[in-house]
Amino acid sequence: MPSTRALKSRIRSVGSTKQITKAMQMVAASKMRKTQDATKASTPYTLAASEILTYLASQGATRRHPMFVKREIKSRLIIFVAADKGLAGAYNSNVSKLYTKIRKQDAAAGIHTMTIGIGRRANQYVARLKDTDVVAAYDNIDDNPSGRVLHSILDLAVQKYTSGEVDSVDVVYTKFINGLRQEATTRRVLPAGFAETEVSQNIRTAEYEPDVDTVLDAVVYRLVGAQIFQALLDAKASEYSMRMIAMKNATDNANDLVDDLTLAMNKARQGAITQELAEISGGVEALKD
């Protein structure tokens, strides 16, 4: 049996680990709430863009647009989204597994795959694989990745697609379903697709300035941007949920461990006392004779 002193120092070290995991759990919980709210914030934007697109599609304008053209898939671009850090349970490994599976399927079908990596873990993972064609890599993006990062990803994807270099663009990310369920999944962003919505009278009768094609260009570009943005936000919300749960489990485990160790320590201490008492009474008996 280990000594009481050794047990005491182990209890102390498990206790400080617990404090850290507890703090990480709290941080992840607060970030999760924030990102979870943000996943819903882009809905009005997407709806308004889809409404205009639904009408323009019904007028046949999307048929000749380069971002809607469907081609046979010979090469594709994958936007692979994972976290910057570990300690998030199965978050990174689930999405990496899906990415590898798609790469294998593509390789078997003779499809050339290019990758944009988002998150340090994603980029490290991709760098370890053989025959990868990395187009761009982003580390440490914001929790609200609008603005410059989003535009540079979007511009790159659109340029690769419209130039014919790739025949589809897919995002591999972790979809946020609710606080307990997150799912690694893929979403096709190009060729462009959108959920048809009801079209108001206003959109039907409106004038389009300077002309329909220019407006269509701008709206499709923004809708694809919104879809990528949504995927990035979902990934962030999933990451924080999974990190929170992983850290909660770690804290619970540390608690159990502290309990077990305390019990062992008490037993050891009691054992030592009993032994000392036995020795003393043994000594007394010996003196009597």
Place this chain on the structure above:
Amino acid sequence: MRLQLITLLGVKFDEDIYEMNISTADGEIGVFPGHEPLVTLAVPGVISVRHKKTDADDSMELFAISGGVVEISQTEIKVLVDEAESGSDIIESESKAALELAISMRDGAKDQVELEKAYQLIDRHQVRLKVAGLRRRNRP
């Protein structure tokens, strides 16, 4: 009429207004209640909003936007903007410093991509400075 400024991060502004001025690809337009339905594109620039008919020019609310899609009906305006900043959030000295940084980025750009980025930043900060300038002029 109702004006909504919608960004990817949520609805930035949603209020009843009397008049809105916005720069589009074909020049600046003013929108009043009863405007013909119109879908057009906004370029980086300033949106100025008059809340009530009786409001003076110097009490108009200003926003810096970085381009977007404008949807106008007789009773409603929706602007899908990439980025919108309220005039009161802009600090002139910061924008000036950022503009200088962007200009030095343009001069030191190594490739086309960096150059494009620099031009975008320059546009953005020029718009912000314009808004800040307008606000200063309007203040008594």
